[in-house]
Amino acid sequence: MYVRNNLINDVFDLPKDEALHTFYERIITIPITAITALKKELVTAIGEDRTRGIFTRYGWHCGVSDGEKALTFQWEDERELIQVGPKVHILHGYLEDVIIDDMKFDEEGGLESIDVSWFNSYEAAEFLKGGIMSEEPVCHTLCGYAGGYLSTVLKKPILVKETKCTAMGHEKCEIICMPMEKWGPKLDNDYRYYQSSSMIQELDEITAKLKIERDYLNTANEVHRKLIEKLLSQQGLEAIVELLYKTTGLPAFIENEYNQIIMKSDGVEIDFDLEKMNTSATSYINVSPGKSILRTPIFFEQQIKGYCSFLYDEDQIPNDLEYMIIDQASLTASIILLNENIKINTEQNIRRDFLSDILEGRFEKEELYKLSYYLKFNPEDSYWMLTMERKINKEDMNHEIEVNEKLVRYINLFFKERQINAIVSQKLGKIIMLIEYPSFKELCVKPAKFINQLLKHCSRRFAKYTFFVGVSSVVENIGQVSMLYDETLAALKAKNTKKQVQFFEDLGIESVLFQIPDDSLINRFVHKQVGDLLEADKNMELIQTLYAYIENGININHTAKALCMSISGLRYRLSKISEILNLDLNDTKSVFSVYMALNVLKAKGQITI
CATH class of the missing domain: 3.30.1380.20 (Trafficking protein particle complex subunit 3)
Incomplete structure (x- = not known):
């Protein structure tokens, strides 16, 4: 057709x-x-x-x-x-x-x-x-x-x-x-x-995936078994990161809650800021060109207390097995850290009670020495004390006590990192640090530099607070520790905004006044001695003249030379000072009291000499 x-x-x-x-x-x-x-x-x-x-x-x-x-x-x-x-x-x-x-x-x-x-x-x-x-x-x-x-x-x-x-x-x-x-x-x-x-092809692919999943599960179960063995044998975090590195071939490390690495395997090099990686779940993060991190939080007490991480180079991407392993490692690390935290807290509480009993003078010498040895403090070593103060809100003391407890833990970490044997506690809103002086001396750091490092350490975590530190002298044995606390309090009374750290030994005779518990008594004394002069002498010329006069042994010639003044000019100023204070400048007893008051003001930074 x-x-x-x-x-x-x-x-x-x-x-x-x-x-x-x-x-x-x-x-x-x-x-x-x-x-x-x-x-x-x-x-x-x-x-x-x-x-x-x-x-x-x-x-x-x-x-x-x-x-x-x-x-x-x-x-x-x-x-x-x-x-x-x-x-x-x-x-x-x-x-x-x-x-x-x-x-x-x-x-x-x-x-x-x-x-x-x-x-x-x-x-x-x-x-x-x-x-x-x-x-x-x-x-x-x-x-x-x-x-x-x-x-x-x-x-x-x-x-x-x-x-x-x-x-x-x-x-x-x-x-x-x-x-x-x-x-x-x-x-x-x-x-x-x-x-x-092709369904056959898809079934083959699914079967291959199931085999991979099976192998992953077998490996993960084996790792889990080994992690439990490490946990039960109390081998600690070092054994955990070594096992992770050996199993996966990936560099592994563990941080604490302050983003400080507390344990790491071979091959761990951190050139990025861990503090900026706030993660509440397992996350794969690109941290720099050619470097990534698989990071999972470590939880206990319903809070993030650290992180467990793998490092990756080049174009590596974590597989399902590595996700499973890091989650198991995180759980094991949380149990280890919880146990360590309980142990540390128990030990710290015993040490804090010990320090409190020392400051209250509750020990006889024999008992004091015996407990010192038990707590790994040599009673015959020299000791040193720092007391830290910050502005607190008295209307919310529960919050302030909680902040202080966090601060105590953070300062303990500072001493632990430097292998300094110390007790850190709090009393009356202040942080007290009793330091075994020989363990500090091994750092070969000057006290002022060391305390500045401590302040920077605290400011990183507690940035909204300004801290002041009173520093005691050094005593020869633990039996003399009770006096150190009073010295640090006296030093703190001389604190000012320009000087966060005050050494007791830098105070002069005014240190006696600073050891009076009631600040109002000191203020009344100062006001009585030089209050009228402070009111009249706004530019501080008369105060500086009076201070120089006393420092130069109440000698007009020496004072005039020190101040580069004429004797007649100096006599005029001294006469004016005597009139304002209603004071006989030849009365040694009265002049000494004025000198004490001026030194208190100088130590507090309220006058500049």
């Missing part, structure tokens, strides 16, 4: 049987009920999603076959080929009617989109026989067919998407046909149904 001039549209002027035989050498018919039954079988066997993919690709191959056949005929233009597609679709019996609602082309004649309406789709009709409406379009074979046909005759990938479907309750099915590149992000979900996949 030959068609007139082999024009493609002439085919559809023939009776249906002849038209089919013109298109196909041989065809078979499949009842719709059989296709529907097959679909149900596939849904049961492989699921709805895979079944949709199979029928979409089946329709695609049918469309490709008809498109290739259509190209063997003569046609006027691509528009004619596009319009033939619906006719072939109807010829197969997939639907009763097709209307092309709109066709859009770009300026160069390329297809932009086609809007089509389908009527009485066999797939929609079969679905509705089940008595329920679908939540999404069901004409998968028809969409595949349209996409395969258009892609073949237009020689470019066309993807077809059904937007409305009679199976969903709409009056007709509506589709959009667009070139693949026009869909953009909307393409991703539907495009996967056009991709062939």
Whole structure:
């Protein structure tokens, strides 16, 4: 049978049987009920999603076959080929009617989109026989067919998407046909149904993954067993990081709650700021070019008390096994740190009680020496004391006590890092530090520099506070420690904003006054002696003159020389001072009291000499 001039549209002027035989050498018919039954079988066997993919690709191959056949005929233009597609679709019996609602082309004649309406789709009709409406379009074979046909005759990938479907309750099915590149992000979900996949291959991949997971679990269980062994044998954090390094080959380290590394394996080099990595869950963080970190928090007492970390170089990425291992290591480290914390707190509490009893004078010498040895303090060593003070809010003392306890722990860490044997406690809102002096001397650091390091250490963690430190003298044995606390308090009374650290030994005779517990008595004494002079002498000339006069042994000639003044000028000033204070400057006893008051003001930074 030959068609007139082999024009493609002439085919559809023939009776249906002849038209089919013109298109196909041989065809078979499949009842719709059989296709529907097959679909149900596939849904049961492989699921709805895979079944949709199979029928979409089946329709695609049918469309490709008809498109290739259509190209063997003569046609006027691509528009004619596009319009033939619906006719072939109807010829197969997939639907009763097709209307092309709109066709859009770009300026160069390329297809932009086609809007089509389908009527009485066999797939929609079969679905509705089940008595329920679908939540999404069901004409998968028809969409595949349209996409395969258009892609073949237009020689470019066309993807077809059904937007409305009679199976969903709409009056007709509506589709959009667009070139693949026009869909953009909307393409991703539907495009996967056009991709062939092998269930055997997927099962093999899943089996391989399961084997990897099994190996991971076996390794993780073995690591967990070894971690428990380390924990029970009380080998500490060093054994943990060594096990992590040996198991994974990755440098590992553990931080405390203050982001200080307390244990690390070989290969750990930190050139980044750990304090900036606030993480409350296991996180993989890029810290610098070519270096990353897998970091997980260590919890106990419902707080983060440290971190356990792996270091990665170059393009390394942690696998599931490393995530499992680091979580187990974190749990083990938390138990170890909790045990250490309990042990340290118990020991510190015993030491704090011991210090409190010393300051209260509750020990006889024999008992004091015996307990000192027990707590690893040599009673015959020399001792030194620092007392730290900060401004506190008396209206919220519970909070202030809590801050002080955190400060005590932080200062203990400072001494521990430097291997200094010390007791850190708090009393009356102040932090007391009793230091075994020989352990400090081993640092070969001057006291002033050491105390400045301590202040910087505290300011890093407690930045909103200003700290002042009173420093005692050094006593020869532990039996003399009780006097050190009074010395530090006396030194603190001389504190001022320009001098955070005050040494007791730098105080002169005024140190006797500073040991009076009641500050108001000292202030009253000072006011009585020089209050009128302070009021009258705003530029401090008379006060400096009086101080120099006393310092130079109440000798006019020596004083005039020291001040580079004339004797007559000096006499005038001394006369004025005597008049203001109502004081005989030749009365040694009265002058000494004034001198004491001036030294108190000088020590407190209230006057500058």
